[in-house]
Amino acid sequence: MNRQKEQTTDTSAQEQTSKRSVSAKSFRTQKDETLEKGKKGSADWYIASRLIAYIKPYKALVAASAGITLAGSILGPLRPYLTKIAIDDYIAHGDMKGLATISLLLAAVVLLDGIKQFIATWLTQIIGQKAVFSIRMDVFRHLQQLPARFFDRNPIGRLLTRTTNDIESLNEMLSSGIITILGDIMQLLFIVGLMLWIDWQLALVVLAILPLMLYATMMFKKRVRIAFQDVRTHLARLNTFLQEHIAGMTIVQLFNHQKSEYTKHSDINADHRDANIRTVFYFSVYYPFIEVLSSLTAGMVIWYSAVRVLNADLTLGVVVSFVQYIWLFFRPLQHLSDRFNVIQTAIASSDRVFRLLEEKGGEGDAGAEPEPFVFRSRITFSNVWFAYDTDNWILKDLSMEVRRGEKIAIVGATGSGKTTIINILSRLYPYAKGSIRIDNVELPDIASRSLRKMIGVVMQDVFLFSGTIRENLAFGNPDLPDEAIFEAARIVGADRFIDQLPGGYAYRVQENGAGLSAGQKQLIAFVRALLYDPQILVLDEATSSVDTETEMLIDAATAKLMQNRTSIIIAHRLSTVQKADRIIVLHKGVIKESGSHQELLKEKGLYYKLYLLQHPEGR
């Protein structure tokens, strides 16, 4: 619940980013400093090496694709050379037979070039898709291991951008990036080699333009890189905003906030648009500039050739082939800068994806199933201190004991730290000082899976996944037989409303249970917990009021759930409190009183006051 409270807080993306975990922070800081100093090299290499790890399993495919691309890169540059031979050796001498042969050769080269392009594209796409599949799996696996604190601080929209757009741009790079770039570079080398071979003086005229071209490309690359980083940042902000506002649209409408939220959206949208326009601007300047340069080179070559043809120092075939070479030469150069677009986006994206993977995770669920933990005697909290944010202590020197089979109710004003006790007991958050032991085993020493199997938590806000009622009831235990599910629903008393739903247990729950009432969702959560059959039940009672009939149903269901089970209940209902063996009264993170309902009433302390507040008739 608190997590959701946090997520809806309107914190800027930058602010949120600054609150990352220590490990990620150190990576980020080190990397950002590198970026600031303009030494992006090491960071790029870091990213490249991690990406390479993902394509390593497909070595054979990569080798085939690279081999075909590299070997095939001679085909394009061969064409002007063959044209030159056709003109100078055959057309000039009226050798029709020779011309036919060379034409066939030329046609074969063109055909082979096409086949090469098809195979290379096909293979690289397969590599890209396979690698991206693994990256997505890694990201999701990692997300599943991240602690609650991480989700408190990272808006869902941003995480969605990571797992969708960012990973998608990695696909573009893996599938159409590196190998194609190598192919383009090879092709350039062949073109330069052949030009020098045919006529080195003319080749030098073409190459003279190269420094200017490289300079322009470097400048372009630098600017476009920054612009693309901006685009990604703004896209993540836009997604965060949209996710929050679509989820919370009812609140926006109920509070008549459409206009102000529209303005906020307009600002974020405008930032995103401007960032995109900046990238478009650089491309719009760069491409025409390259066009002008290539036309200029063609002009110089034609002028210089004309002088030499007049002096009978140059053949027509050479001139024609050079004009073709100029276009061929500039095309891969232009391609290279096109690829920068893809690569820049992908580097920015990989940086974000890998930062996410760098986030310090909790315990993974990999490996063998740990020994089940059999709870035998007691849970002991000794002088526990806890803070969500450093130094803002929420639990202060908390000590208490829960014996096996006991039913404990925790009561206290809102914000006193009741949910927090559950959060640290179920190890969603680590405590800072003191110790929590279950049967004398320190909480951190119990394998996460054993702990979660031992403790069943029913949250105040019930979360339902889209799927059928049955799937939601048997969440995490899909192999349960129907009979067990029906029986649990019957015990809890949820069967009546489920039977009335269209399709009954096959009724499809909409996203997060929209379409079901708060009481119905509670009952589903109870059935889920009963089926989970934990040794220790932890229940955060819902505060939302339900009709009297449902209230009675929930009361009875709570009693059923607690039956023969060690239970810790954050109690809001008097009936639950009264049924508890012991009531713990929490005030600002400190245990103030502890005892049975009657004992505490007699004490006339905090519990008595709380009781009177809620039940003035008892005065």
Ligand SMILES: Nc1ncnc2c1ncn2[C@@H]1O[C@H](COP(=O)(O)OP(=O)(O)OP(=O)(O)O)[C@@H](O)[C@H]1O
């Ligand atoms: N994820 C979180 N990050 C930072 N602070 C939090 C977080 N969750 C809770 N808090 C803060 O910790 C304090 C105790 O919260 P907690 O949810 O434990 O109270 P509670 O007694 O369960 O209240 P309620 O009865 O309203 O559910 C509150 O001040 C709350 O703002």
